[in-house]
Amino acid sequence: MNFEEFLALARRETYAIPDGTPLGDGTSHMAFDRGQWRYRDRYAGSNPYGGQELVWFEDSVVWLKNYLAEVTSQVCPLDDIYTFQRLALGQPDPGHLMRGPAELRDGRFRYENQIAGDINRFQGEEFIYFDDQAVYRMILHGGRVGS
Numbered sequence: 001m002n003f004e005e006f007l008a009l010a011r012r013e014t015y016a017i018p019d020g021t022p023l024g025d026g027t028s029h030m031a032f033d034r035g036q037w038r039y040r041d042r043y044a045g046s047n048p049y050g051g052q053e054l055v056w057f058e059d060s061v062v063w064l065k066n067y068l069a070e071v072t073s074q075v076c077p078l079d080d081i082y083t084f085q086r087l088a089l090g091q092p093d094p095g096h097l098m099r100g101p102a103e104l105r106d107g108r109f110r111y112e113n114q115i116a117g118d119i120n121r122f123q124g125e126e127f128i129y130f131d132d133q134a135v136y137r138m139i140l141h142g143g144r145v146g147s
Contacts, residue, residue: 065142
């Protein structure tokens with residue numbers, strides 16, 4: 001399994017989880033391991049919230065992403081926003097493995113992932129709209145790292 005296949009699989013397996021595992025220090029995490037690969041998404045806060053995703057191969061960190069996000073409007077329930085977000089993030093595409101697909105629509109919700117760069121080095125923003133009104137925003141950056 002290569003890096004891109006592992007990251008897509010780890011995302012599908014962890015983003016479907018509504019809550020992570022508390023670590024006892026004010027943060028929580030979601031974890032997924034497969035063979036020599038390990039994935040951790042560690043985060044803190046509720047609104048706004050932030051965190052970091054890390055991928056290891058053979059005990060070395062090979063990729064990371066930092067993010068900060070918040071719900072920006074109360075026009076629909078918070079749980080509905082995050083349910084739609086998990087739907088979007090569970091459907092990564094090869095050109096947007098930094099987060100979710102470039103765009104996804106479902107009913108009154110629309111997801112957008114605006115990324116500059118590629119999986120090796122990137123920065124961008126993620127948005128969720130409800131009836132074309134922005135209700136959520138995330139800023140993110142990251143890329144491959146070496147030892």
